Amino acid sequence: QKEVEQDPGPLSVPEGAIVSLNCTYSNSAFQYFMWYRQYSRKGPELLMYTYSSGNKEDGRFTAQVDKSSKYISLFIRDSQPSDSATYLCAMSPNTGGFKTIFGAGTRLFVKA
Amino acid sequence: NAGVTQTPKFQVLKTGQSMTLQCAQDMNHNSMYWYRQDPGMGLRLIYYSASEGTTDKGEVPNGYNVSRLNKREFSLRLESAAPSQTSVYFCASTMEEWVHEQYFGPGTRLTVT
Numbered sequence: 001q002k003e004v005e006q007d008p009g010p011l012s013v014p015e016g017a018i019v020s021l022n023c024t025y026s027n028s029a030f031q032y033f034m035w036y037r038q039y040s041r042k043g044p045e046l047l048m049y050t051y052s053s054g055n056k057e058d059g060r061f062t063a064q065v066d067k068s069s070k071y072i073s074l075f076i077r078d079s080q081p082s083d084s085a086t087y088l089c090a091m092s093p094n095t096g097g098f099k100t101i102f103g104a105g106t107r108l109f110v111k112a
Numbered sequence: 113n114a115g116v117t118q119t120p121k122f123q124v125l126k127t128g129q130s131m132t133l134q135c136a137q138d139m140n141h142n143s144m145y146w147y148r149q150d151p152g153m154g155l156r157l158i159y160y161s162a163s164e165g166t167t168d169k170g171e172v173p174n175g176y177n178v179s180r181l182n183k184r185e186f187s188l189r190l191e192s193a194a195p196s197q198t199s200v201y202f203c204a205s206t207m208e209e210w211v212h213e214q215y216f217g218p219g220t221r222l223t224v225t
Contacts, residue, residue, distance in 0.1 A: 042219070043219050044202070049212070098160045102154030102156075
């Protein structure tokens with residue numbers, strides 16, 4: 001069993017829809033939770049970063065962490081065709097970035 | 113700022129050939145990382161350098177070597193390429209080793225035939 005599980009999709013939604021992307025994990029030591037966006041043939045770019053449990057909002061994006069369920073989510077409101085990309089969840093314990101574990105990514109297509 | 117740059121963008125090697133992937137960052141970061149990305153799998157850490165002068169193995173170091181040339185540059189070498197090393201390679205950096213937000217380069221697509 002992988003430490004981090006992420007549905008690969010693809011997930012196809014119409015423009016303007018609310019998108020929900022999720023990851024589950026098994027290691028209770030994870031404290032830092034990140035979401036990266038990766039456009040086709042590009043490097044990942046950091047989208048959201050949260051520490052421990054709770055919600056964080058940045059514009060149309062909201063990240064949620066539920067440590068009791070070992071479940072994290074990324075919500076995208078008013079989705080746009082430019083949001084079409086692969087979204088990688090990532091998480092790490094307190095010991096440092098070199099311990100970061102990445103999910104395999106969910107491919108998202110937003111249709112105009 | 114160019115951020116993290118990688119060369120080359122694409123490379124095709126024959127089995128047994130060697131090559132070096134180059135990475136440089138201009139963000140004055142202390143820590144640098146090399147990952148590989150394969151279909152259906154998350155990014156996997158090959159090697160990292162917490163600071164200039166140090167390197168450590170990651171999850172999948174076999175068949176690779178690294179050199180932290182200076183604070184800006186971190187290279188990855190394949191001494192004898194194998195088809196199993198066909199992948200997309202990403203370099204990343206962070207301000208310090210305990211910082212979790214990583215900045216990635218554009219990647220090198222390597223095919224070994």
